[in-house]
Amino acid sequence: xxxxxxxxxxxxxxxxxxxxxxxxxxxxxxxxxxxxxxxxxxxxxxxxxxxxxxxxxxxxxxxxxxxxxxxxxxxxxxxxxxxxxxxxxxxxxxxxxxxxxxxxxxxxxxxxxxxxxxxxxxxxxxxxxxxxxxxxxxxxxxxxxxxxxxxxxxxxxxxxxxxxxxxxxxxxxxxxxxxxxxxxxxxxxxxxxxxxxxxxxxxxxxxxxxxxxxxxxxxxxxxxxxxxxxxxxxxxxxxxxxxxxxxxxxxxxxxxxxxxxxxxxxxxxxxxxxxxxxxxxxxxxxxxxxxxxxxxxxxxxxxxxxxxxxxxxxxxxxxxxxxxxxxxxxxxxxxxxxxxxxxxxxxxxxxxxxxxxxxxxxxxxxxxxxxxxxxxxxxxxxxxxxxxxxxxxxxxxxxxxxxxxxxxxxxxxxxxxxxxxxxxxxxxxxxxxxxxxxxxxxxxxxxxxxxxxxxxxxxxxxxxxxxxxxxxxxxxxxxxxxxxxxxxxxxxxxxxxxxxxxxxxxxxxxxxxxxxxxxxxxxxxxxxxxxxxxxxxxxxxxxxxxxxxxxxxxxxxxxxxxxxxxxxxxxxxxxxxxxxxxxxxxxxxxxxxxxxxxxxxxxxxxxxxxxxxxxxxxxxxxxxxxxxxxxxxxxxxxxxxxxxxxxxxxxxxxxxxxxxxxxxxxxxxxxxxxxxxxxxxxxxxxxxxxxxxxxxxxxxxxxxxxxxxxxxxxxxxxxxxxxxxxxxxxxxxxxxxxxxxxxxxxxxxxxxxxxxxxxxx
Numbered sequence: 155x156x157x158x159x160x161x162x163x164x165x166x167x168x169x170x171x172x173x174x175x176x177x178x179x180x181x182x183x184x185x186x187x188x189x190x191x192x193x194x195x196x197x198x199x200x201x202x203x204x205x206x207x208x209x210x211x212x213x214x215x216x217x218x219x220x221x222x223x224x225x226x227x228x229x230x231x232x233x234x235x236x237x238x239x240x241x242x243x244x245x246x247x248x249x250x251x252x253x254x255x256x257x258x259x260x261x262x263x264x265x266x267x268x269x270x271x272x273x274x275x276x277x278x279x280x281x282x283x284x285x286x287x288x289x290x291x292x293x294x295x296x297x298x299x300x301x302x303x304x305x306x307x308x309x310x311x312x313x314x315x316x317x318x319x320x321x322x323x324x325x326x327x328x329x330x331x332x333x334x335x336x337x338x339x340x341x342x343x344x345x346x347x348x349x350x351x352x353x354x355x356x357x358x359x360x361x362x363x364x365x366x367x368x369x370x371x372x373x374x375x376x377x378x379x380x381x382x383x384x385x386x387x388x389x390x391x392x393x394x395x396x397x398x399x400x401x402x403x404x405x406x407x408x409x410x411x412x413x414x415x416x417x418x419x420x421x422x423x424x425x426x427x428x429x430x431x432x433x434x435x436x437x438x439x440x441x442x443x444x445x446x447x448x449x450x451x452x453x454x455x456x457x458x459x460x461x462x463x464x465x466x467x468x469x470x471x472x473x474x475x476x477x478x479x480x481x482x483x484x485x486x487x488x489x490x491x492x493x494x495x496x497x498x499x500x501x502x503x504x505x506x507x508x509x510x511x512x513x514x515x516x517x518x519x520x521x522x523x524x525x526x527x528x529x530x531x532x533x534x535x536x537x538x539x540x541x542x543x544x545x546x547x548x549x550x551x552x553x554x555x556x557x558x559x560x561x562x563x564x565x566x567x568x569x570x571x572x573x574x575x576x577x578x579x580x581x582x583x584x585x586x587x588x589x590x591x592x593x594x595x596x597x598x599x600x601x602x603x604x605x606x607x608x609x610x611x612x613x614x615x616x617x618x619x620x621x622x623x624x625x626x627x628x629x630x631x632x633x634x635x636x637x638x639x640x641x642x643x644x645x646x647x648x649x650x651x652x653x654x655x656x657x658x659x660x661x662x663x664x665x666x667x668x669x670x671x672x673x674x675x676x677x678x679x680x681x682x683x684x685x686x687x688x689x690x691x692x693x694x695x696x697x698x699x700x701x702x703x704x705x706x707x708x709x710x711x712x713x714x715x716x717x718x719x720x721x722x723x724x725x726x727x728x729x730x731x732x733x734x735x736x737x738x739x740x741x742x743x744x745x746x747x748x749x750x751x752x753x754x755x756x757x758x759x760x761x762x763x764x765x766x767x768x769x770x771x772x773x774x775x776x777x778x779x780x781x782x783x784x785x786x787x788x789x790x791x792x793x794x795x796x797x798x799x800x801x802x803x804x805x806x807x808x809x810x811x812x813x814x815x816x817x818x819x820x821x822x823x824x825x826x827x828x829x830x831x832x833x834x835x836x837x838x839x840x841x842x843x844x845x846x847x848x849x850x851x852x853x854x855x856x857x858x859x860x861x862x863x864x865x866x867x868x869x870x871x872x873x874x875x876x877x878x879x880x881x882x883x884x885x886x887x888x889x890x891x892x893x894x895x896x897x898x899x900x901x902x903x904x905x906x907x908x909x910x911x912x913x914x915x
Contacts, residue, residue, distance in 0.1 A: 189218040193225060196232070205236035223253040230262060239266065261286040261296070268302050269334060276306050294324025298331035305335040310347045314354055321358040329355065329364040336372060348372050356385075363389040363396045370402055382406065395426060413442060424455070432459060433468055440472050448472070449481070463489060467498045479506055497528040504536045508543065511733060511763055513795070516540055531561035538570070545766065545796040547574060565595055569604045581612035599625060603633045610640060632658035632665045639671060651675055663692040664699040673709065685709065693722075700731040707738060716742065733763045740771055749775050766796040773805065782813035803827035804840050811840075817848035828857070835864035843873050851880040862890075868898035876907040887911075 183191070196211035209232055216225035226249040233242035243266055249259045264282035267275045280303040287296045301316035313335055321328040332355045339348035352369040359365045370385035383406060389399035400423055407416040416438060423434040432455050439448035452469045459465060466489045473482035483506055489499040500519050507516035517540060523533055538553035554571040557564050568591055575584035585608045588601065595601050602625050609618035619641055625634045635658035642651040655672040658665065676685040689706040696702055703726035710719035719742065726735040736759045743752035753775050756768045773788035789806040792799050804827045811820035824841040831837050842857030855877045862870035871894035878887035891911045894904060 185218045189215045189222065189225065192218065193228070196228065200232055200235065203235075205232055208232050209236075221252060223249045223256050223259065226252065227256065227259050227262075230259070234262070242266075257286060257289065265295075265299055268299050268306075271306075273307075276303055279303060280307075292323060294320045294322075295327040297323060298327040301328075301331050302334050302338075305338055305347075305351075310339075310350065314351060317351070317355065318358055321355070325359055325362060326364075329359070329362060329368070332365070333368055336368060340372075340375060345376050349376060361392055363392040363399055366392065367396070367398045367402060370399075374402075374406075379406070395422065397423075397426060397428075397431075400426075417442075424451075429459075429462070429464060432462075433465060436469075437472065440476055445476060445478065448476075461492075463493065463496060467496070467502070470499065470502055474502065474506065479509065482506065495522075495526055497523060497526060500528075501530075501532055501536060504533075505539075508536065508539045511543070511765070513540055513543055514764075529560070531557040531564045531567065534560060535564065535567050538567070544798075546798045547578065548798065550574060551578075562590070563592065563595075565591070565600075568595075569600065572604050572608060576608050576611045579611075581608045584608040585612070599629055599631070599634075603631075603637070606634075606637050610637065615641065615644060630657065630661070632662040632668055635661075636665070636667050636671065639675075643671075643675070648675060648678065652679070659688070659692070663696060664701040666701055666705075669701065669705045673705070682709065682713065686713070693725075697725070698729045700726050700729045700734070703729060704731070704734055704738065711742065716746070733759065733765060733768075736763075737765075737767050737771070740768075744771070744774070749778055764795070766792045766799055766802070769795070770799075770802060770805075777809075782809050785809055786814075798830055800827050800831045800834060800837060803830065804834075804837050807840050807844060811844045811847050815847075817844060820844045821848070833864060835861045835867075835870065838864060839870060839873060842877065846873070846877055846880070851877055855881055868894045868901040869903040871897065872901065872903040872907050876910055879910055 192211045192215035196208045196215065199205070199208035199211060209229060212225050212229035212232060216222070216229065219225065226245055230242045230245035230249065233239070233245060243263070246259045246263050246266075249256055250263075253259075260282045264279035264286070268279040268283070270276055270279070280300065283296050283299050283303070287293060287300070290296060297316055298320035301313045301320060304310075304313040304316055317328050317332055317335075320331065332351055335351050336348045339345070339351070349372050352365075352372040355362070355365040356369050366385045366389035370382045370389065373379070373381035373385060382402075386399055386403050386406065389396055390403070393399070400419055404416055404419045404423070407413075407419060417435070420435040420438040423431045424436075433452065436448050436451035436455060439445075439451055452465070452472070456462065456465055456469070466485060470482045470485040470489070473479070473485060482502070486499050486503050486506070489496055490503070493499075500523055504516045504519045504523075507513070507519065516536070520533070520537055520540065534553045534557035538550045538557065541547075541550040541553060551571060551574050554567045554574065557567040558571070561567075568587060572584040572587045575581070575587060585605070588596075588605050588608065591601060602621065606618055606621050606625070609621065618637070622634055622637045622641060625631075626638060635654045639651040639654040639658070642648075642654060652672070652675045655668055655675060658668045659672055662668070673682075673685055676682060686706070686709050689702060689709060693699070693702045693706055703722045707719040707722035707726070710716070710722065720739065723735040723739050723742075736755055740752040740755045740759075743749070743755065753772065756772050756775075759765075760768050760772075769788045769792045773785040773792075776782070776785035776788060786806060786809050789802045789809070792802040793806070796802065803823045807820045807822075807824035807827065810816045810823065821841070821844055824837070824844050827834070827837040828841045838857050838861035842854045842861060845851070845854035845857065855874075858870070858874040858877050862874050871890045875887045875890035875894065878884070878890060888911070891907070894901065898904070
């Protein structure tokens with residue numbers, strides 16, 4: 155409508171009112187007319203399959219005539235067409251509140267409820283369908299639905315007769331009903347009735363590929379592969395590109411190892427219109443380890459389908475899964491060049507960046523995803539990996555829990571959270587977390603491994619013994635053999651533990667836990683040379699195993715073979731672990747008093763692979779050079795990367811107190827270290843001695859007592875002696891001082907407190 159204007163000169167009030175009346179009459183509609191208008195628009199949108207727009211129009215129509223059930227009924231039907239069944243059900247229930255006996259609505263609810271396992275709901279649904287059939291006697295869909303109800307009520311013969319009637323009226327509905335009935339019988343182990351229904355459908359609908367596939371599925375389930383294959387071929391002869399038949403054929407080809415046939419079928423699937431099928435052949439090639447042909451097929455699909463973003467992302471995922479990370483990075487960069495906010499591509503890049511140790515880059519991409527509000531379980535999980543790499547275990551655990559809130563079925567997050575809780579000394583919480591897994595997850599061997607680990611940590615040896623034995627009866631994996639060795643070790647059966655570990659080593663020689671425990675057991679048995687020989691043999695067979703090279707290097711260092719150790723660490727670098735190898739080499743440099751060489755090595759490393767351990771070693775070098783300021787800077791950088799690094803906190807506190815006399819700052823870091831590790835004797839000593847240096851002797855005493863209780867050692871005796879003396883306990887001070895002298899008369903800590911005791915009796 156045009157806006158009203160002031161009347162022109164000479165215009166009478168009557169003429170203005172008359173004009174106003176005309177304007178109002180022309181702009182207004184009755185609620186019935188408005189409803190009809192929006193209903194017509196909605197129907198037009200439904201015809202064009204624009205369901206979202208149709209939903210809006212039906213809702214507006216309902217608001218115009220809130221007591222008319224028709225808009226709500228049609229809204230429910232639109233939801234059904236769009237596949238939003240829960241929304242449809244809610245809408246139909248709302249319609250019945252307006253008109254309780256609305257026939258169409260009762261019928262639609264009945265169609266949804268007829269598949270229920272609730273006997274009463276099925277009976278109610280059956281009555282509603284019968285009411286509907288009374289006024290729609292030729293409706294095949296309703297007849298087919300009654301067949302489902304009959305089957306669920308234990309009337310197989312009646313179900314078959316109703317299917318026979320329905321197949322003549324609505325073959326598609328009859329097929330769907332027959333499928334539901336067969337699934338119902340199969341779930342209850344009623345094979346005979348399932349076969350009877352499926353065979354009868356092929357007789358009633360001899361030209362129906364759906365019926366042929368249904369029988370093929372039953373034949374396959376009842377172990378008649380020949381019959382299944384015959385029905386699959388019959389379905390494909392009726393419709394050569396029938397998707398369910400092609401998928402079932404592919405399943406059969408994979409079961410029988412018919413690789414050539416499977417490739418041909420997936421070629422056919424990739425030509426069908428569904429986007430999810432375009433890459434079927436490419437996925438098959440990758441599954442067969444035919445990587446280069448698989449890459450070419452993905453490239454062909456991308457070219458044919460205009461570089462589709464979903465296909466590109468699937469391509470990248472497949473490359474990652476196949477270990478082709480560099481190729482995946484190139485695909486992802488191409489995707490992100492076109493769309494910098496593609497959440498799926500960004501999330502994959504985060505994962506690759508974490509794998510490569512590029513934590514700052516990963517954090518930047520995570521921030522972008524969070525800014526986009528692309529919250530999801532996988533995003534929380536990748537965040538947890540970043541914090542795990544930085545040793546921020548509390549934050550890691552929070553994010554794993556967050557991932558499970560988004561998706562309780564996120565199995566790997568549940569397992570890792572349980573593992574984290576075990577490591578934190580909370581096995582009961584780990585068991586509680588694991589108990590929330592689904593029944594299917596609980597029967598998996600992976601679940602049982604982590605559950606055993608929690609039982610072992612809890613000290614429930616009896617139950618762990620039963621569970622480990624049960625798992626070993628199924629699979630003698632390195633993980634279960636390792637747990638078996640732990641249990642045997644606790645039972646003082648060292649020989650048995652070694653036997654299990656050697657078996658695990660033979661299966662998978664690169665398992666870190668197995669290598670570590672086997673080395674300990676053989677060292678205890680004075681058999682280290684044989685362990686080294688085993689490692690050498692394993693390295694010869696597995697030259698790309700970083701873990702084997704690193705482990706062998708550690709053993710060679712312990713036996714004095716420094717040249718051999720360096721050779722193994724260089725081999726580890728070539729095998730792909732630059733960081734660990736360079737760090738271990740730097741440690742060897744320091745042990746050989748080659749600090750400048752170690753410093754140069756570490757400085758080069760942090761340019762591309764910055765990490766906490768390298769910074770800790772650089773701090774150690776700075777302390778050796780007498781450069782406390784440089785060491786403090788290194789520790790502060792460690793705290794940025796690894797906020798929960800207790801050693802960095804503790805060392806930082808010690809330097810601030812001893813070298814810079816900044817006691818308040820030192821106490822801050824010492825208290826933080828003690829809070830993070832209350833059972834760490836070094837942290838307790840640093841906190842107590844910092845209080846002592848600050849002249850707060852009463853505050854120092856309990857922490858120094860705790861330190862000695864946690865670990866009996868000379869430093870603890872000397873420091874506690876000084877605290878006792880300053881708090882008036884001279885006799886106890888003398889006792890502790892003499893204990894320290896007896897243990898280590900040349901200890902540096904003695905020099906700190908000697909002036910308080912030397913010459914005094």
